[in-house]
Amino acid sequence: MTESILEIVQRHAAAAGVTRVVRIRLVVGELTGFVPDSIQFYFDALSEGTIAEGALLEIERQPGRIRCRACGRIYEPLDGQIWICPDCGGLGGEIVAGKEMYIESIEITEGDHGDQS
Ligand SMILES: [Zn+2]
Structure with a gap:
């Protein structure tokens, strides 16, 4: 999952001739079961040595919605668990x-502005 995020980011970046990705906005549905903290954790590990190394993930949670089979009402499940x-x-x-889970936008720096470190 996190690998595919990184893949998409790298593909976009390569196409745009980007040298560094600084921020990634990600939309993650409540019912995906993914915890934002663990996404960032795995992303940090996987992105090491890539152009997205050190990029910050901004994760926007999308609430879950369920349509009742009996009456057709659409509601938000409690805790995302109890339907x-x-x-x-x-x-x-x-x-x-x-x-759902998708990348909303990617923030980049272009060109060579030098590394301050
Ligand atoms: Zn109902």
Whole structure:
């Protein structure tokens, strides 16, 4: 998962002739099961030695939405876990949002501005 983020970032960066990626905005659905902290952790490890090394991930959580099978109401599950329709008490349902995960934007520095370190 985190590997594919890095892959996409690298592909974009290569196409644009970018030398350094500084920030990545990521949208992560609540129902994906991914924890923002662990995404950053794995990203840091994987991006070492790449143009995205040290890039900051800005993760925007997208709330989950469930459509009740019984009455059709769309609701947000409690804690993203407990799926009980607030209208009819029906259990479960169909996921309409919250499973998505995509890169919204990538912030880069272009050219050679030198490394301050
Ligand atoms: Zn219902």
